[in-house]
Amino acid sequence: AQTVTQSQPEMSVQEAETVTLSCTYDTSESDYYLFWYKQPPSRQMILVIRQEAYKQQNATENRFSVNFQKAAKSFSLKISDSQLGDAAMYFCAYITSYGATNKLIFGTGTLLAVQP
Amino acid sequence: KAGVTQTPRYLIKTRGQQVTLSCSPISGHRSVSWYQQTPGQGLQFLFEYFSETQRNKGNFPGRFSGRQFSNSRSEMNVSTLELGDSALYLCASSSRDSYAEAFFGQGTRLTVV
Numbered sequence: 687a688q689t690v691t692q693s694q695p696e697m698s699v700q701e702a703e704t705v706t707l708s709c710t711y712d713t714s715e716s717d718y719y720l721f722w723y724k725q726p727p728s729r730q731m732i733l734v735i736r737q738e739a740y741k742q743q744n745a746t747e748n749r750f751s752v753n754f755q756k757a758a759k760s761f762s763l764k765i766s767d768s769q770l771g772d773a774a775m776y777f778c779a780y781i782t783s784y785g786a787t788n789k790l791i792f793g794t795g796t797l798l799a800v801q802p
Numbered sequence: 803k804a805g806v807t808q809t810p811r812y813l814i815k816t817r818g819q820q821v822t823l824s825c826s827p828i829s830g831h832r833s834v835s836w837y838q839q840t841p842g843q844g845l846q847f848l849f850e851y852f853s854e855t856q857r858n859k860g861n862f863p864g865r866f867s868g869r870q871f872s873n874s875r876s877e878m879n880v881s882t883l884e885l886g887d888s889a890l891y892l893c894a895s896s897s898r899d900s901y902a903e904a905f906f907g908q909g910t911r912l913t914v915v
Contacts, residue, residue: 721903729890731906777845788833788896789858790904792845 688713692793699768707763709778717783722763726774773800808907820881827895834876839890883914
């Protein structure tokens, strides 16, 4: 069974600085999809970034980028130029590419605080 | 385009009662998934529907059930409520049948007393 681990329950960053959130996963599959979701205090989960395992190039979305290390099964999220609005719970998630499914397997989350 | 709508937003029920939660996906989305979020267990997958068929079910007791209608709206039902069922229940819809971006609703906060 696949598992996702986020070892940092809480992180803090100064406004305008850079922070990296860690995520590791365990799977025997060679093809899959990885996601970072953000859950602000409003509770609504929002997709931050997505990575296909077959792509070697790391995904980037504006100030958000990932460092995907397939062999190490690592998928970290880097937030550059942090803003107050980035404060939220961040979840790393996995979807298998085998079989038809949209089932997400989530990590336990990292609560990010942004200090002004 | 309207987002995923979950109703009600808040609910208080007594132990032993049953509850039905509703989820209206984004128009055109046929895939709906449900998740339970608690401080202790985190986000756990409940079940997934696609075109009115349940494709996957998480490791929850039979008291948890769901269905999807022909218009893709979905309901989940919890019978014989227990205190431990208190949680935020999140619904997500996706535009494709597989490994697609999930769009989440704001959730239903269920409190069992």
